[in-house]
Amino acid sequence: MGEATREESTCIAQRLLAVAELYTRHQGALADMEWCLVDYCAATAADVSAVQNISHARAVGQVQFACALAYRLPAVAKVFVRGTIDFRMVSTIINRTDNVDDALMPAVDEAIARHCEKWMKLSRPKLRDRVDQWVAKFDPAGVRVPPKVEQNRYFDVDEAAPGMAFASGHLRAADGAALDARLEALAATVCEHDPRSRNQRRADAAGALSRLETALVCECGRQDCTAGASPADATAGSTVVIHVLAEQGTLDGSSDNPGYLRGFGILPAESVRAVAQTATLKPLTVPSGVRADPGYRPSVKTKEFLAWRDLTCRWPGCDKPVDNCDVDHTVAYPVGPTHPSNTKHYCRIHHLIKTFCGWNDQQLPDGTIVLTSPTGYTCTTEAHGAALFPTLATPTGDLDLPPADPDPARIAMMPRRKQTRAQDRRERINAERRERTELIAEQQRQHQAWLAANYKPPPF
Incomplete structure (x- = not known):
């Protein structure tokens, strides 16, 4: 078990350092992306999400985590590669040292690297205290400030068991x-x-x-x-519309195949039939051998079919629902027609990555996407709706189209950011450092006031 634990830590460290290296290579290969909506971090995350089959948000977090480990904490990274500390400790160290001044960071890194192996048995609060202690020695203003409770407000409704949702939040x-x-x-x-x-x-x-x-x-x-x-x-006061996909056999009771509630997943057959009692029923037809829609935008009928066939963004690991996605032409319009065999959904960030960052995709008549990264990695994704309801995977017609030809020069047309990711980070850190400095000053004022009220010098 001990050997497996050390090997696990080593593998995680090597994976993260490879992510940081990929980020560096993107900086060398893609020019002037710092101000682009898809910057170096997002471009690297596209590779990471495809290879690891994780969401874009998780991939972005991993890129930022990896760069902090490789470039701000290289001494700690060496200990991590040896496998003598684990991911829990490394994540705590990265989080608690995020506000340390860059000029002081090498000294903090070396100090923590010398001692962190002895902290493996500590609980999370004790580990946090040890890291904060070393941060305070070198950079008192760099000690993290607890977030204000009100800033963490949220209310989420997520899918749970089939036919059920889970609601949670801080109000x-x-x-x-x-x-x-x-x-x-x-x-x-x-x-x-x-x-x-x-x-x-x-x-x-x-x-x-x-x-x-x-x-x-x-x-x-x-x-x-x-x-x-x-x-x-x-139903008199209802103003909200929900959409459920189900087979005809499920509705008439000849089948117990489940339906699908968009955004919440599988809906058991009995729940489908209960909803159908007060619902408007509309048949969904699968286009086959149809002519392309005129113009750039798909028709209502085509768009409805694409939405149910895809259900989510088609990028590997991305679960953004189609309601928050763009309809993308696999082969760009007008060379590629607006046809179900040449269109699918990408969320906005992956649409931009595919369009501007050198990715190439191929679409098969059943909706399958073959995606190739600029580094040559190839992955295949099937439409989620077509996987759940095989009828939606019926080929919609072969199109004789030339392969898409990515143009690296198009990056100049990329939408721009108002602030770079580095500027956003620096703004947050400066605000938190100011808050910590004010807390330190207030503690000192209170201490001086206590001394003035309670300290009596010894008689001479």
């Missing part, structure tokens, strides 16, 4: 109290014979709240129910 206390009271009030609008538990009614009340309904539909099934809401009332 302002007043907003949380109002939401809690509203859910409680909605949950209380059913009669006493409703079979659901209080928690189940509150969960269902969240759906009613999202549809602007003023009451829950009671599920007691009694003729003498005293609750006021009826199924007809339940």
Whole structure:
């Protein structure tokens, strides 16, 4: 186990240092990208996400982490490569030294590298204290300041088990109290014979709240129910549209194949049939051998098919839903027509990377994409919707098109940033260093005030 643990740490270190080396090579191969929307970090992350099959956001974080390890903490990196410290420790060191002045960083790096092997058994809080101690010795203003709680507000609704969603968040206390009271009030609008538990009614009340309904539909099934809401009332206030894809057999009960709720994943057959009772049903046709749409923009029919066939961005590891994606021509228009065999979805960042950074893609009639990076790495992605519903993988027609020809000179047309990534980082660090300096000064003022009030010099 010990040997495997050390080998694991060594492999992680080697992977990260390879990412940092790839970043350096991108800087040498791609000119003047610092101010581009797809900068060196994003261009490197495109390779990383494709090779490791991870999301672009995770790849960007890995590039930044790798560069910090390789170029700000080379001494710690050497210890990491030996396998005597692990990723948990390295991530703590990188995070806690992020605000250290560049001129003082080599001394901090050497000091931590000399001692970090002895810290492996420490808990996370104790490890953080040891790193902060060395930062404070060399650069007191570089000690990290805890983030303000209010800055971490969020509210997410994510997919959970099939047919279910998971909601979580940090709200302002007043907003949380109002939401809690509203859910409680909605949950209380059913009669006493409703079979659901209080928690189940509150969960269902969240759906009613999202549809602007003023009451829950009671599920007691009694003729003498005293609750006021009826199924007809339940849809009266609805202003939100959701889209579900399912086979006809699932709807008519001849099949129990699940459906798909866009953005939340698989929806069990019984849930599909329940939703269908009050839904507008619309058949989805698979275009086959059709003529291309006139012009650059796809028709409503083509766009609808592409959305269900792809479901997400087609870049390896990217799960951005099609609602947040662009329709990309594999072979650029007008040489490449607006046709289902030549169009698919890329999120904006991957659309820009494909267009401006030398990537080449080929599209097969069933929607499969063969993507080749500027370094020669090739990967294949199938459309997520077509994988779940094989009918959507029906070939839409062979097109006799020339291969796409990436033009490196097009990078001059890349959208520009208002600030570089380095400027954003420096702004954050300067603000946090100022805050730490003010905290230190306030502590010193309080100490001096305490001495003035309590210290009595010894008599002579």
